[in-house]
Amino acid sequence: MFRWDQVWYYLFQDPNLYFLQAAWITLWISVVAQAIGIVLGFILALMRTSKYVFLVWPARAYLWFFRGSPLLVQVLLLWAGLPKIFPNALLPAWACILVAFSLNEGAYMSEIIRAALGSVDPGQMEAAKALGMRNNLAMRRIVIPQAMRVIIPPLGNEFNNMLKTTSIATVIGVEELTGTARDFGSQNFTIFELLIVATIYYLVLTTIWEFVQRWIENRFDPDRANVAIAAAQEKSTMKRLTGLGAQTAR
Amino acid sequence: MNTDVTTNDFEGSQNVEMVRTEQLVKRFGDNIVLNGIDFHVKRGQAVVVIGPSGSGKTTLLRCLNHLEKIDDGRIYIDGQLVGYREEKGRLVEDSEANIARLRSQIGFVFQRFNLFAHKTALENIIEAPIHVLRQPKDQVVERARVLLDKVGLADKEDAYPHRLSGGQQQRVAIARALAMNPKLMLFDEATSALDPELVGEVLKVMRQLAEEGMTMVAVTHEMGFARDVADHVVFMDKAQIVEQGPPEQIFGECENERTRNFLSRVL
Numbered sequence: 001m002f003r004w005d006q007v008w009y010y011l012f013q014d015p016n017l018y019f020l021q022a023a024w025i026t027l028w029i030s031v032v033a034q035a036i037g038i039v040l041g042f043i044l045a046l047m048r049t050s051k052y053v054f055l056v057w058p059a060r061a062y063l064w065f066f067r068g069s070p071l072l073v074q075v076l077l078l079w080a081g082l083p084k085i086f087p088n089a090l091l092p093a094w095a096c097i098l099v100a101f102s103l104n105e106g107a108y109m110s111e112i113i114r115a116a117l118g119s120v121d122p123g124q125m126e127a128a129k130a131l132g133m134r135n136n137l138a139m140r141r142i143v144i145p146q147a148m149r150v151i152i153p154p155l156g157n158e159f160n161n162m163l164k165t166t167s168i169a170t171v172i173g174v175e176e177l178t179g180t181a182r183d184f185g186s187q188n189f190t191i192f193e194l195l196i197v198a199t200i201y202y203l204v205l206t207t208i209w210e211f212v213q214r215w216i217e218n219r220f221d222p223d224r225a226n227v228a229i230a231a232a233q234e235k236s237t238m239k240r241l242t243g244l245g246a247q248t249a250r
Numbered sequence: 251m252n253t254d255v256t257t258n259d260f261e262g263s264q265n266v267e268m269v270r271t272e273q274l275v276k277r278f279g280d281n282i283v284l285n286g287i288d289f290h291v292k293r294g295q296a297v298v299v300i301g302p303s304g305s306g307k308t309t310l311l312r313c314l315n316h317l318e319k320i321d322d323g324r325i326y327i328d329g330q331l332v333g334y335r336e337e338k339g340r341l342v343e344d345s346e347a348n349i350a351r352l353r354s355q356i357g358f359v360f361q362r363f364n365l366f367a368h369k370t371a372l373e374n375i376i377e378a379p380i381h382v383l384r385q386p387k388d389q390v391v392e393r394a395r396v397l398l399d400k401v402g403l404a405d406k407e408d409a410y411p412h413r414l415s416g417g418q419q420q421r422v423a424i425a426r427a428l429a430m431n432p433k434l435m436l437f438d439e440a441t442s443a444l445d446p447e448l449v450g451e452v453l454k455v456m457r458q459l460a461e462e463g464m465t466m467v468a469v470t471h472e473m474g475f476a477r478d479v480a481d482h483v484v485f486m487d488k489a490q491i492v493e494q495g496p497p498e499q500i501f502g503e504c505e506n507e508r509t510r511n512f513l514s515r516v517l
Contacts, residue, residue: 127364127423130315131378131430132354134346141381146368220368 006193010184011200022180023201029094029169029176030162033101038155040102041109048114059110066107072168075100079172097169101162108158116150117143149220156213163205177201268293268328268434268465269314275322276309283309285489286323291434291467291482296460298476298497299469301486302512307469308361310486311436314467315356316349327356328433354382357427357435361442363419365411371398371422372407375429383430390429397425401455417448424455435459437468473516477501485509 010019047059066074078096091099120143128138167178175183181198185191269291276284283306291297299307312318313325316333324341325332333349334341344352366374375394379385398404401421411419420440427435437456441449453475460466460479470476476483477497484494485506493506501517504510 121364121367123360123362123364124366126317127358127360127366128378129350130317130353130356130358130360131426132350132352132382133378134350137381141377142366142368146366149368 003190003193006190007196010194010197018180018184019177019197019201022175022177022198023205025094025174026163026166026176026201027205029097029101029166029174030159033098033105034159034162036098036102037105037109037158038113040106041111041113044106044110045113045117048110049117063107063110066104071100071104071165072171074104075168075172093169093172093174096172097166097174101166105158105162109155112151112154112158113147116147119150120146145220149217152213152217152220156209159209159213160206163209164202266292267326268295269467270326271310271313271323272326273323274310274313274320274325276306276313276318277321282489284313284320287491289484289491291465293465294463295465295481296479297467297482297484298480299467299484299486300471300473300476300500300512301492305486306489307486308438311438311467311469314434314436315353315358317358319343327352350382354378354430355433357424357430357432359420359423359427359435359437359440361439363411363416363423363443365414365419365423365426367411370408370410371403371414371425374411374422375426378426379429394425394429397428398422400428400458401425402451415448416444417451420444420452421455424452424459428459433465435464435466437466437470439469439471441470441472471516473501473513485512487512 044059044062047055048063050056075096078091078100079093082096083090124142124146125138128142129135133141166176169176170179170182173179177198178195181194182191185194267290269289271287271289274284274287274289275282285306287306287310289310299310301307309318313320314327314332319333324334330352331344332352333344335344335348336342365371366377369377372391372394375397376387376390379390379393380387395404395407398407401424403418403421403425406414406418406422409418411422414422424440440456441452444452449472453472456466456468456475457479468475468480480497482494483497483500485492485500485504485508487508493500493504493509495504500509501513504513
């Protein structure tokens with residue numbers, strides 16, 4: 001028998017806010033890991049496109065490992081393997097997750113960033129240099145801001161993925177959404193109900209992110225006039241979806 | 251830096267000579283693009299370089315501000331060795347900082363405009379004076395508006411490049427180069443990517459600059475411009491300077507057969 005009351009309880013009536021706390025853990029692990037991943041990705045992308053072999057090869061080896069082995073295995077290696085090599089280096093579970101996710105994400109972000117940097121017209125760099133800009137300044141002021149526009153849509157995918165992949169943290173006992181659902185559910189045989197609660201939370205998080213991503217994309221639009229157009233389109237889409245104010249549209 | 255030494259070497263000629271190349275050689279692989287070029291531009295002169303495609307004109311121009319490395323010879327701008335410094339008689343590529351400083355004194359206008367796509371017309375112009383020359387922003391903005399007005403685009407300061415026509419983009423690009431207060435302007439086929447009806451507005455700005463006494467080198471296919479505006483015309487073919495002189499000579503009674511052939515095809 002499906003217990004709707006349990007779904008309802010954990011969504012709206014739980015005085016301890018267990019699932020909200022779990023969602024918070026999911027969220028902050030994702031945000032921090034993604035942020036570190038972006039920074040790592042930039043470093044790796046610049047290393048890979050460098051003219052120095054001693055920078056290119058370490059970056060390639062890094063990508064080879066982190067893209068070539070499962071994330072779950074990387075987590076377990078850190079969790080179970082690290083203490084074997086360094087008996088004193090006992091990372092708490094959440095730290096293992098954070099490190100593994102950041103390192104893994106760095107590998108994927110570096111490919112996205114490398115492609116984005118490559119997509120900027122070389123003439124932009126040349127014009128910057130002709131004006132007397134040094135390489136670093138030209139990268140910072142001219143090339144990277146233009147690459148950002150290309151980076152953001154795939155970055156949106158990455159973060160969306162990240163929010164959901166954090167469920168891997170369950171296997172080493174981090175009490176994020178999936179783990180919470182499993183633990184509470186197995187106590188009183190309502191695992192299916194609680195997984196639905198977790199799913200709703202995941203959907204809320206990814207939906208919020210979708211809006212955030214759209215906002216960021218508009219911010220990097222070179223022509224801010226488009227922001228107004230996009231806002232207008234969004235409004236009319238909402239109206240069409242909800243059927244509200246259809247007459248007043250336009 | 252020992253660039254000072256080279257400056258002193260030419261102190262006498264510094265007042266008259268803005269550009270001098272000596273036996274300039276540039277190769278792309280086995281292909282020799284510039285084969286011993288001796289090229290001179292006096293201060294205040296407008297020099298136009300003409301010649302068939304593949305003759306090395308653009309490469310010569312790009313060497314002048316070290317957008318291309320050279321394989322042999324010397325380039326001096328205002329008495330300063332370009333892109334290299336001399337160490338025990340051998341040329342060593344100069345530091346990034348020195349090369350950048352030299353480029354900041356030379357305006358370069360590209361065939362494809364290369365306006366910064368994420369910046370408005372005004373932002374394009376103020377970018378380098380603020381971040382390279384470190385001039386105060388309000389002063390730079392004021393000057394940028396004057397320059398936009400000068401190229402006839404005072405009402406376009408907030409427009410992004412993709413909202414501007416090719417001719418407008420190129421005029422912003424010229425204003426952007428002028429904002430650095432360059433002592434030399436280089437135009438690399440500045441009108442070749444434009445629709446025919448937009449060529450005139452860009453040539454007009456270039457002509458005005460020449461009349462104001464700006465030292466400039468223009469690589470172009472616009473023979474009318476070369477004839478009317480240039481103080482000196484250089485004809486290049488097959489990696490060499492074939493003939494040069496005042497426009498009346500080149501377009502009037504040029505002796506060289508290759509020049510005559512070329513001109514009869516383009517005029």
